[in-house]
Amino acid sequence: MNCWFTELQTDHLKLSCRVKKVLCEEKTPFQHLAVYDTVQFGRMLALDDVIQTTVKDEFVYHEMITHVGLNTHPNPRRVLVIGGGDGGSIREILKHSSVEQATLVEIDERVIAAAREYLPEISCALDDPRVRVIVDDGIKHVKENRNTYDMIIVDSTDPVGPAEGLFGKAFYQDVHDALTEDGLFVAQTESPFFNQDIISRVFRDIRSIFPITRLFLACVPTYPGGLWSFTMGSKKYDPRQVNVLELPDLKTRYYSPAIHRAAFELPPFVAELVEQG
């Protein structure tokens, strides 16, 4: 079949995946949503024509946005995911036995519905009794829930459209206030090759609010350039001070105790982005 989904990764760069079947396509109140069955990556969720996750490579992103933070906090009991309606972050969070409640706050209920129907490998944990699914604006939720969460994960789309406010300083302050006194948060913060201004600004903003701010990296093949950044803001625990020899043995394919440490080693061109701030 010669049908291709094409993402305009930047104005001058396109990634195209051969499509076996279009499984669903709709205009939700927030965005254009589609699930494709692709040859290369299996089923794939795209929002506003941007690849969010695929069955074949989602493990990288979901393991790294969750376990680095969860293994930095000694006892994360209440965890919040903002965005992440596909459920992949929730699935990973539940691998930690300390977690008593994992709350998903997704603004677009159609994303959750599509993931439940077409991406069962990713959404499989959404019905777990420890999970609470709330359809609401994450910005509003953190404003209304002070001193509540041990960890918050900002599992958002790119900073345009519904996710724009999730990259702003006012939001990071609200995240700070929604965390318990030793809480921490992790956000996906775009590409070190193509979004250097965002990484620098976000890092500076988070560092002005949190005593410990750290950038780490992973390689997600379906994201522009592969190399992807995550930023952690933490009130007390430093992810680089974790004794990786004592970390639990999680069933993971990308994250490992050694990767926990290695992910914070930044190539000089990336380190520069967060030293200038």
Place this chain on the structure above:
Amino acid sequence: MNCWFTELQTDHLKLSCRVKKVLCEEKTPFQHLAVYDTVQFGRMLALDDVIQTTVKDEFVYHEMITHVGLNTHPNPRRVLVIGGGDGGSIREILKHSSVEQATLVEIDERVIAAAREYLPEISCALDDPRVRVIVDDGIKHVKENRNTYDMIIVDSTDPVGPAEGLFGKAFYQDVHDALTEDGLFVAQTESPFFNQDIISRVFRDIRSIFPITRLFLACVPTYPGGLWSFTMGSKKYDPRQVNVLELPDLKTRYYSPAIHRAAFELPPFVAELVEQG
């Protein structure tokens, strides 16, 4: 301008770069050669429609294929590059003061000519007095030069067409014999996402010949999936035993002493590829 260069990265995945200008295009005796001026990555060399290097991101690949090995060997004096006609590896090798002679053996003189004309940032060191440029088949060269090189870098295209023999066990044995008694070599060995069979087979073949075999990773945005593998075969020195605190301060943008160490930390799904062998 709405002109795009498209690489079929796999049968089911395409990467497209907007082209400002086609700087040269020709059929050489070995392959189709083109240099494009792209908006995203600047000037770009493509061989048989596969991106080899671009001005904007070449630093990742060239720094990682050279410095990891050069900093593993305590005194690399004679270094051979097989392939690498763009000159990027040679440029990085010359940053090491121990190097007395860097030999480039490229099979296609048109690649060298195109790099000299259109990619001066990359080819700039080819006229250095320490450099010897030989237009010849690298397979023949290693057969004819025994016990000669402290380090060999296999900076090849993908294992189809002219580079196919550079991924074979017989070649690795010749590389072994072309090295001095404490020599080592590094080869680019494709994508952990898309070429798992190649990585496993090459690692097994090299391990059957060299006492020390190590895989390491870097993220090159213009290569399929971003994440890229390199394999080192070494007669004596282990790259993981290097005291990174004593490494020289090279002017690099991706490689660093910390990255030297971190690059060998393999995500479990990659580690599996080289443990099965």
